[in-house]
Amino acid sequence: MRQNPGRQLPHGMIDARHSLLAQTWLDFLHRQSPRHSPTFTYISGARIGSLIYRLPHSLKYHQLQRATHLSAHTGPTATLNLTNTATMMKIWSMKKQQQQDEAAAAATNKKKKVTPAQLRAQKDLEELSLGTTMKTHFPNPDDILNFKLTIDPDEGMYKGGRFEFDFKINQNFPHDPPKVKCTQKIYHPNIDLEGNVCLNILREDWKPVLNLNAVVVGLQFLFLEPNASDPLNKEAAEDLKLNREGFKRNVRSSIGGGTVKGQSFDRVLK
Numbered sequence: 162m163r164q165n166p167g168r169q170l171p172h173g174m175i176d177a178r179h180s181l182l183a184q185t186w187l188d189f190l191h192r193q194s195p196r197h198s199p200t201f202t203y204i205s206g207a208r209i210g211s212l213i214y215r216l217p218h219s220l221k222y223h224q225l226q227r228a229t230h231l232s233a234h235t236g237p238t239a240t241l242n243l244t245n246t247a248t249m250m251k252i253w254s255m256k257k258q259q260q261q262d263e264a265a266a267a268a269t270n271k272k273k274k275v276t277p278a279q280l281r282a283q284k285d286l287e288e289l290s291l292g293t294t295m296k297t298h299f300p301n302p303d304d305i306l307n308f309k310l311t312i313d314p315d316e317g318m319y320k321g322g323r324f325e326f327d328f329k330i331n332q333n334f335p336h337d338p339p340k341v342k343c344t345q346k347i348y349h350p351n352i353d354l355e356g357n358v359c360l361n362i363l364r365e366d367w368k369p370v371l372n373l374n375a376v377v378v379g380l381q382f383l384f385l386e387p388n389a390s391d392p393l394n395k396e397a398a399e400d401l402k403l404n405r406e407g408f409k410r411n412v413r414s415s416i417g418g419g420t421v422k423g424q425s426f427d428r429v430l431k
Contacts, residue, residue, distance in 0.1 A: 278332045279305060281335050282373070286305060286373065289373060294312060295312050295377065298310075309344075311324065312326070314381075317385045322384075324345065326342065328341055329341075335370075337367075338367035339363070341358050341363055342356040344356060349383070350392040350397040351387060351393055352393060360376070362375055362376060
């Protein structure tokens with residue numbers, strides 16, 4: 162039965178002009194019953210669910226609530242009385258959850274896309290020979306391009322210390338070398354007070370055929386045999402050249418957190 166456009170509907174009635182969803186219910190209702198049938202029409206939950214599942218997701222939840230409002234009003238205007246609203250709401254919720262799951266899966270697949278740099282870094286990490294004096298640590302297990310390396314020398318002047326390095330690998334690896342920096346302030350001719358490392362394969366001698374294991378071995382060697390001929394800390398290099406025993410004493414003092422030539426150093430003893 163057609164609504165009077167100027168008439169204000171009683172509470173609980175659905176104005177088909179205000180909602181596409183409401184119009185869908187009314188059309189469906191008219192198809193279910195004769196033109197002058199009683200106003201209460203019962204529609205099975207399964208058929209309601211089938212209809213709702215095909216509705217566009219842009220229709221808001223409050224519109225659905227309005228369209229499924231139960232009313233005891235009787236009269237010439239069609240009113241919906243749904244017998245299984247809970248089932249209908251559950252189907253709506255399932256559809257929304259399915260869309261959320263699909264969006265999350267798409268985001269995860271995008272996130273897991275592996276770059277050539279990651280593939281090469283993964284290969285290099287699997288081939289590392291660390292022994293008992295070195296180990297790697299990944300602050301973010303999903304990010305293999307940024308990790309830490311600790312070195313615990315078991316011989317030489319730096320024996321007893323624990324030295325930590327940050328590795329940062331860019332997306333142009335292996336064409337670019339990794340960026341390596343000591344996280345502690347230490348007294349070493351090849352490591353300056355800001356943690357920058359002087360290692361030839363990290364600079365001009367780097368080649369794409371070199372791998373991360375070559376860098377790790379080079380760092381380990383710096384603690385076994387500091388190189389005074391290519392220094393970053395020139396004072397430490399001069400100390401090593403002119404007075405090796407005095408240099409050893411300064412190293413022991415520095416790794417214990419002492420002061421050397423007016424500079425205080427981090428305590429790195431294990």
